[in-house]
Amino acid sequence: MTELCDLTAAELAVKLRAGETTSAAILAACQWRAGAVEERVGAFLARTDELARTQAAEADRRIASGDAPAVAGIPLALKDVLSTRGVATTCGSRILETYIPPYDCTAWARLSADGSVLLGKTNCDEFAMGSSNENSAFGPVHNPWNLDMVPGGSSGGSAAAVAAGEAVWALGTDTGGSVRQPASLCGVVGLKPTYGLISRYGLIAFASSLDTVGTFTRSVRDAAVLLSCIAGKDPMDATSLDTPRRDHTEGIEEGIAGLRVGVVKEAFGEGVEEGVRSSVQAAVDRLAELGASVGETSLPHTDYALSAYYLIAPSEASSNLARYDGVRYGLRVDGGDSVEMMTRTRGAGFGPEVKRRIMLGTYALSAGYYEAYYGQAQKVRTLIIRDYEAAFERFDLLVSPTSPTTAFPIGAKIDDPLAMYLNDVFTIPANLSGMPAISIPSGLDEAGLPVGVQLTAPVLEEPRLLRAAFALEQAIGFDARPQLLAEPAD
Amino acid sequence: MPVEIDIEHVARLARLELSDEEKERLRAQLGLILEHAAKVGEVAAGDVPPTAYAIPRSNVFRPDESAPSLPREDVLANAPEVEDDRFKVPRIVEVE
Numbered sequence: 001m002t003e004l005c006d007l008t009a010a011e012l013a014v015k016l017r018a019g020e021t022t023s024a025a026i027l028a029a030c031q032w033r034a035g036a037v038e039e040r041v042g043a044f045l046a047r048t049d050e051l052a053r054t055q056a057a058e059a060d061r062r063i064a065s066g067d068a069p070a071v072a073g074i075p076l077a078l079k080d081v082l083s084t085r086g087v088a089t090t091c092g093s094r095i096l097e098t099y100i101p102p103y104d105c106t107a108w109a110r111l112s113a114d115g116s117v118l119l120g121k122t123n124c125d126e127f128a129m130g131s132s133n134e135n136s137a138f139g140p141v142h143n144p145w146n147l148d149m150v151p152g153g154s155s156g157g158s159a160a161a162v163a164a165g166e167a168v169w170a171l172g173t174d175t176g177g178s179v180r181q182p183a184s185l186c187g188v189v190g191l192k193p194t195y196g197l198i199s200r201y202g203l204i205a206f207a208s209s210l211d212t213v214g215t216f217t218r219s220v221r222d223a224a225v226l227l228s229c230i231a232g233k234d235p236m237d238a239t240s241l242d243t244p245r246r247d248h249t250e251g252i253e254e255g256i257a258g259l260r261v262g263v264v265k266e267a268f269g270e271g272v273e274e275g276v277r278s279s280v281q282a283a284v285d286r287l288a289e290l291g292a293s294v295g296e297t298s299l300p301h302t303d304y305a306l307s308a309y310y311l312i313a314p315s316e317a318s319s320n321l322a323r324y325d326g327v328r329y330g331l332r333v334d335g336g337d338s339v340e341m342m343t344r345t346r347g348a349g350f351g352p353e354v355k356r357r358i359m360l361g362t363y364a365l366s367a368g369y370y371e372a373y374y375g376q377a378q379k380v381r382t383l384i385i386r387d388y389e390a391a392f393e394r395f396d397l398l399v400s401p402t403s404p405t406t407a408f409p410i411g412a413k414i415d416d417p418l419a420m421y422l423n424d425v426f427t428i429p430a431n432l433s434g435m436p437a438i439s440i441p442s443g444l445d446e447a448g449l450p451v452g453v454q455l456t457a458p459v460l461e462e463p464r465l466l467r468a469a470f471a472l473e474q475a476i477g478f479d480a481r482p483q484l485l486a487e488p489a490d
Numbered sequence: 491m492p493v494e495i496d497i498e499h500v501a502r503l504a505r506l507e508l509s510d511e512e513k514e515r516l517r518a519q520l521g522l523i524l525e526h527a528a529k530v531g532e533v534a535a536g537d538v539p540p541t542a543y544a545i546p547r548s549n550v551f552r553p554d555e556s557a558p559s560l561p562r563e564d565v566l567a568n569a570p571e572v573e574d575d576r577f578k579v580p581r582i583v584e585v586e
Contacts, residue, residue, distance in 0.1 A: 102564035196545055209543050235552040241545065307529040318504060325505070327577050332570035338582045339505065347507025355506060359516055360523060362504040363495055376530040378540030383533060385541060417519055418526060434544030459545060 004029035005165040009074045009222045016063050016073050023056040023073030030075045034166040042141045043161035045080050047120035059115040071229045072115030077167035079158050080121040081128050083202035091204050092126045092136035095324050095331045095349025105202025107213050107230045114229055119167050122157030126351045128206045130154045131423035134414050135353040144482035149407035152182030159186040162216045170216040175207050177427025179214030180439040184402035184452025187441045191215045191223040194460050195434035196241040199234030207316035210431040220470040224248040252470045257291030262395030266302040267426050272404045275445030280401045283442040283453040286475040299387040304380045309428040311364050311377035318361030385433045392458050397468050400426050402439035402452035436462050438469045441478040492521030
């Protein structure tokens with residue numbers, strides 16, 4: 001049976017304004033669902049039940065007064081790399097296990113000011129490094145569609161919480177696909193906007209030239225609503241773009257007749273599961289039925305994007321993570337002098353994947369290797385952007401699978417970093433090029449696991465991206481729910 | 491060919507304590523990852539300019555207005571060790 005916690009935020013907003021429900025009731029439904037499934041899913045690192053009740057009561061007062069923003073009263077989950085004042089923010093890492101931020105990230109500050117209700121902080125790969133959520137220091141997240149499977153990563157907890165109805169919507173972060181890939185594997189909508197559209201202030205940095213705040217929702221309209229609240233210039237982030245705040249739901253229903261859609265040839269090649277290929281092909285056919293003119297295009301440097309990413313992101317990470325030195329916050333392991341203290345602290349505080357990337361990045365930036373690795377990777381980044389520019393001369397929008405596979409078993413790839421990195425092969429190019437991209441569910445594979453189709457638009461063309469995603473979503477009519485919800489709790 | 495790297499040297503640069511087992515594993519894994527990553531050398535000739543940020547910005551200023559800083563006690567609250575309103579660290583210089 002559909003409960004309040006299974007509805008979209010847009011549906012709930014209507015009910016709230018019609019006086020048919022209250023924020024307190026929606027919150028209670030999310031908490032009830034979490035009570036039933038959270039033990040099996042593990043989406044949250046911390047739940048802020050009491051704070052949420054206070055916020056819901058306040059939101060109900062605002063809604064009753066007739067002057068509430070669109071996000072008011074709708075319960076939300078935040079990936080635990082987004083700083084929340086007074087609420088522990090761990091990045092899924094032992095090194096920040098005790099860290100309580102003294103300020104809010106801008107994204108949450110805007111949501112909070114608009115009456116959002118914080119359910120809690122969601123599990124993720126340590127410092128957002130991973131594609132399966134298995135790199136969290138606090139245990140894995142289980143995919144609500146099949147508990148033996150990963151939810152994807154790194155924002156696995158946010159994706160799973162929305163899929164399972166523990167949250168109506170959630171924020172994550174996307175550095176190489178960490179919103180879109182878990183959204184794809186969990187059957188929800190994942191939006192990575194243009195780099196710089198949402199402030200990164202208070203987002204604990206992984207790779208600063210790639211990090212983007214993104215949204216998990218049950219519908220494209222919800223993604224537009226959430227984006228409208230959090231996007232726009234922030235003086236606290238020098239990379240935030242000079243864009244005015246606007247209503248991203250505007251024009252979303254205008255359809256895509258005449259839109260030129262390019263099917264990315266490289267994204268249907270080797271390594272793409274048959275179930276993914278056929279589901280995404282069916283979505284492409286839908287686009288044609290909706291009046292788009294569909295043709296094939298090529299991003300010839302796709303293969304090199306992965307290599308470039310796994311040099312650029314670790315290089316930036318090795319620099320960003322230098323701040324965890326046992327002095328100002330987080331773990332400290334004592335040592336005879338400061339350097340020994342730092343070295344021990346970092347050895348004890350970071351998990352295997354984070355160590356791997358710090359080592360990789362340190363090496364790629366070190367004397368004698370910088371040009372061959374980091375320097376070359378930055379040139380490849382230019383070639384990736386040129387690929388897109390060429391493709392967008394002929395097309396308005398590109399389409400591909402979000403991920404080459406559906407959800408895979410927990411443990412299957414954890415000992416093979418290269419195999420794990422391949423999960424991000426279709427999502428990474430949008431990070432390297434800064435372009436907005438969205439994953440929406442296209443159907444289920446033979447095993448009953450969700451498949452995601454990814455649309456990519458040129459920089460700041462969110463209106464076109466959301467309009468196309470909305471039209472495609474309506475045409476596909478994906479309404480399957482995770483099995484988990486049908487089974488009685490033990 | 492997997493790339494040979496001097497794990498001890500890189501770990502020292504990164505201020506990262508690693509066990510012998512971790513060093514062994516990283517030596518093998520990083521060698522393979524770097525072999526794959528070295529593909530970036532196959533393309534991008536000398537005339538291709540590097541890109542650091544996809545959407546380049548320069549000289550980003552905000553108004554030079556004073557605003558309150560975070561309260562000192564809030565900032566120090568997360569520190570592993572504090573003394574006299576300062577972060578306390580182990581000795582960094584030898585004292586006679």
